[in-house]
Amino acid sequence: MVDVARHAGVSIKTVSRVINNEPNVQRQLAERVLASVAELGFRRNHLARTLRSGQSTATIGLIIEDLANPFYSTIAAVAAEVARQHETLLITASSEEDPQREQQLLRDLCSRRVDGLLIVPAGYDHAFLRPEVEMGTPVVFLDRPAGGLLADTVLLDNRGGAQAGVRALLERGHQRIGILLDSVSVYTMRERVGGAQEALASAGIAYDERLVADGVHDPEGAAAAVARMLTAPTPPTAFFSLNNRITVGVLQELWRRKSRVEVVGFDDFELSHLMPQRFTVVAYDTRQMARTAADLLFQRIAGERSWPRTVTLPTALVERGLS
């Protein structure tokens, strides 16, 4: 900037004024400065600008589990979109479900003085963020609640969705429903299992452990679990799958066996309408969830000081697959 000032024969402050489109600069000078800027290939150092306290970095941070997963990349896309509307850039990082790493990344983002944080939490304890929050960095949690920290949170109605899904199967006369889930160590899974249990209980059906497969982490695992259950003495007449990766594995295994056992799966997914059998998904609007969270965050960044809110978004049953 000093170079530009010298080149244009003005003071550094005038350059600053021109760069920032401040009023009260003679046209003539401004043009000279702009010319020098172009000639010298000057680009303002945004970091230095930010250093003066009270300035914003025009950057927000997003922590998700896995950027390659469509659910999370949708969230990232919406976050980037909303950020852009606020002339802000987005730093995205994946925690890979590792609380340790999540904390590390969060600290790193804070040391970069991001204007705000959007978090799909992997860990259970976010108390370590309290100093940052108190120092004025807004934080919004997404898809899962925070631990040990009061903050805005946007969740899905996992419990209600699971209840509706199981109820649909019960209404179609099913009594033996196989339930497949990833891991109860994940909040959303716990909620969904809870909802399923509630629906069974209120229909007066006992929760049969043999009809529950835990630790199903991928489609292959789901296929194996389905095969196991279907060859057991009293096989289920329907499956309730607790996420879309599992649903895909279930459908694949059913197709392989030419079985037409009914399926309800939590989460919609791309191409679900082209799957080889009719089934039902518990759907929701991922973009809306992300948008709600991002909007909340920017409201906070803009100075909103109200008490932290928790928003719960609805789910809906939708028919999918080729009939």
Place this chain on the structure above:
Amino acid sequence: MVDVARHAGVSIKTVSRVINNEPNVQRQLAERVLASVAELGFRRNHLARTLRSGQSTATIGLIIEDLANPFYSTIAAVAAEVARQHETLLITASSEEDPQREQQLLRDLCSRRVDGLLIVPAGYDHAFLRPEVEMGTPVVFLDRPAGGLLADTVLLDNRGGAQAGVRALLERGHQRIGILLDSVSVYTMRERVGGAQEALASAGIAYDERLVADGVHDPEGAAAAVARMLTAPTPPTAFFSLNNRITVGVLQELWRRKSRVEVVGFDDFELSHLMPQRFTVVAYDTRQMARTAADLLFQRIAGERSWPRTVTLPTALVERGLS
């Protein structure tokens, strides 16, 4: 940092030394500093640290077309992964195929002094980046070549892949092959069309404009184009689709018509193995492409000064779908 120094009763420089794990600090003092850091909730300002010239920001920038698209989110995920191995964070932004916006974002990233740039270019002219490149910001282009700028580039063998795809159909006896593409304004589409034409030409088959559908931007458009071609006087006996969104639309329309016309499509996609008919994809390794580009970028960041390279990655034909 001044506060910490005062609290610990040492100089600011000692705090700096402790924070940076520099040697030559008494255990005792170091512990006192660490205690103060914890108590005051101090977090080093990474931006200020970076301000001293010669320091790196430990941040790279990635420009893609659309973060919500699995192809790009895979690239972003790999970029973030490689970045993490270098203790670097990733700023991701979508250009939405808008050269204007791409340029704006790139300038913005440069003003944040990123250590390097990974670009899937939307525009045709990247000469405006030359000053930055000369000032030492490495740039690697991905999936499409740069315009007006010599830089490392990682591409796919679009031409060869398309040739192989069309050749496969010709070998199965097809003479009338319907070709569906998005827009020749996109580099990859031009290359793929070129490859298809070459394969037809070397088989002595004239390129029939009526068998080519341009401007197919989504599955619905693809379905409509397929419907149109199949009800024309001399319908094609096979389709070659130039991207996976189009392929999905083609498959859906064929299923609707209970037609078993053969299909070859460029790009593999998730769940392609569960599509309702056999078909062939021109597949490639997106992760490898992204990894190659990111590795190249970090080599440059580490000081590699060799002449810019262009790497072209191979494609392979793979059978997909339920038989």
Place this chain on the structure above:
DNA sequence: ATGAAAGCGCTAACAG
């Protein structure tokens, strides 16, 4: 082994 002082590139506050 520790500290004092200068300076990174910019903006805020105040003069002229």
Place this chain on the structure above:
DNA sequence: CTGTTAGCGCTTTCAT
């Protein structure tokens, strides 16, 4: 309208 000066929070000399 324009310029001077003092910092922002940290690291890098260079003394001690």
